[in-house]
Amino acid sequence: MIGSVRGTVIGTIRGDLLIETGGIGYRIAVTAQTMTRIADGQEVLLYTHEAVRETADDLFGFLEKDDLMCFELLLTVSGVGPKSALAVMNAVESATLRSAIARGDAKALSSAYGIGKKTAEKIVLELREKMVAPDKGTEPGIDHEVLEVLVGLGYSQKEARDAVRALPRSLVSPEEKIREAIKLASRTL
Incomplete structure (x- = not known):
């Protein structure tokens, strides 16, 4: 399993980044926000999730570990695959996602492409206890x-x-x- 990729951005292919490392070009699906933060020729480290299926072996990349954690938590929801999880991450940042789930705000998640009201409600229901809200600093002594x-x-x-x-x-x-x-x-x- 590929956990991270460090290399030079050599271009894009249909919305995915192409990163070369060790003479191999890895095609990695990223959010639009990530795409805007990275330029051709830039050295980058992406934390990755590898989705292996019969017909494809896809990599999904994130600049922050927290984004990867949120993405992988979304994948634990039944009916949410990697592309749907990436769509959610594309629509809302990790901190916003955590807050929305903690508040039970399915509407914030249904703004993601391909995520309807029922799926958004399912995400909130299944992740409410798993996802820690971004309340750092509000409770002293908590690591x-x-x-x-x-x-x-x-x-x-x-x-x-x-x-x-x-x-x-x-x-x-x-x-x-x-x-x-x-x-x-x-x-x-």
Whole structure:
């Protein structure tokens, strides 16, 4: 699986970026916002999701890890494939997506091409507990990186927040915090 691609932008093909690295050109689907931030000849690092099907092997790329995380969370919703998830990411930024889902605002998501009212409502319903709203800075003492990892592993926001709040202050490295938070969250199950 290809997790990231670093290389030089050598052009576009039907709305996708063409990035050359090591003599190989990778065709990567990106959002319109990403396309406007990148110029031909520019060196770029894209965090990627590889979608393998019988008929195609597609790469979807993002400049920010958070955008990739949101994209992959959208893919967990039944009936939402990579192209629909990219359409949502094209219509709303990650922070807006998180806020809309936290508020239950399906209308904000239905503005995406190909996403109707029912699909938008399904996204909100299925991701409400999985996606952490962008409230960084509003709750002191919460390590949002650890919180997002726990939610990504399937813990509810409440379980994840409780585990992160219970972390000893002596833990410094993110790995230690995540390991301990998983232990704490597992005890509440």
